[in-house]
Amino acid sequence: MRNKNGYKTKNPFNKFNTPFLSKFDSDLDSEEEKKWQNNTRRLLSEGVQSIHDPISWAAFHSNQEPSRDFEVTIGSLLPLFPDDSKSVAMIRHAMCVVKQAVHHLNPGQVPVLTLDQPLFAIAKQIQWNWPNDYGEDKFVMLLGGLHLEMASLATIGDLLDGSGWTHALTQANIATPGTAESFLKTAHVTRTRHAHQVTASAL
Structure with a gap:
């Protein structure tokens, strides 16, 4: 290709003739991609009936993945508390939540809580003041490692x-x-x- 002055110039469209795009074109012709194209045409012609209809490429292929059974973990992550933790009410609430979670995962197990020194002191006062609900036979309080x-x-x-x-x-x-x-x-x-x-x- 030559410009108006007669000098040779590079064809700007040559950069699209890359092995990557050739491979991409061949992938579009594969059997799996044809399934997605046919599914998309069907949904567009019949109308999407539900938000769960896999019209996008990612949604369609994610639905093709076989379901797997995973072993349930014995650990759990509790949500963070929005209130100040240095209060008797908050510590008591945390102890109740932990107790319910532990009894759900492993009935009969005594909950074990690890706390920093200020919270540990409050938790021990709770155990001494309310022994029937939070006594030392119902909760084990551990001081943090540090x-x-x-x-x-x-x-x-x-x-x-x-x-x-x-x-x-x-x-x-x-x-x-x-x-x-x-x-x-x-x-x-x-x-x-x-x-x-x-x-x-x-x-």
């Missing part, structure tokens, strides 16, 4: 307070005096854990 470790390290810190442990860490250049004192109160879980690991390795 707060459980923090409480354990803080207890160890109370035992080591005044023992010279922080002074030994300072003399060994493991931590500064202020940081070593913070290990007793577990101000930083990772650093406190590391200090106890170093101490246990040195013994």
Whole structure:
């Protein structure tokens, strides 16, 4: 092809002559695509009777997939609560919802709830104030892993307070005096854990 000045130019339609489109054309001639075309023609001529009629390509082929039986999972995902969780009413409501879900999935099982420290304290107060409905024989409350470790390290810190442990860490250049004192109160879980690991390795 030449332009008005006589120079050769590329045919802009040559880019459509690609193997991809050739393959696409051959796919349209396949048996499955003909089924979809015939189904679409029938629905357009007779009229779509329901929103479930597969007139689109994706809907038609998804209906052709064989149904499979899947094993029901033992886990469940509960919806998020829109209200503030730091209230007695919200914790009681959550306990009731969890109890119903657990009894539906596994009748007779005692529900086990894991909560952070502030919510754990509220849940324990609920168990003590309403033992008939939320007693310790009806719910098992577990402290979250992070707060459980923090409480354990803080207890160890109370035992080591005044023992010279922080002074030994300072003399060994493991931590500064202020940081070593913070290990007793577990101000930083990772650093406190590391200090106890170093101490246990040195013994």
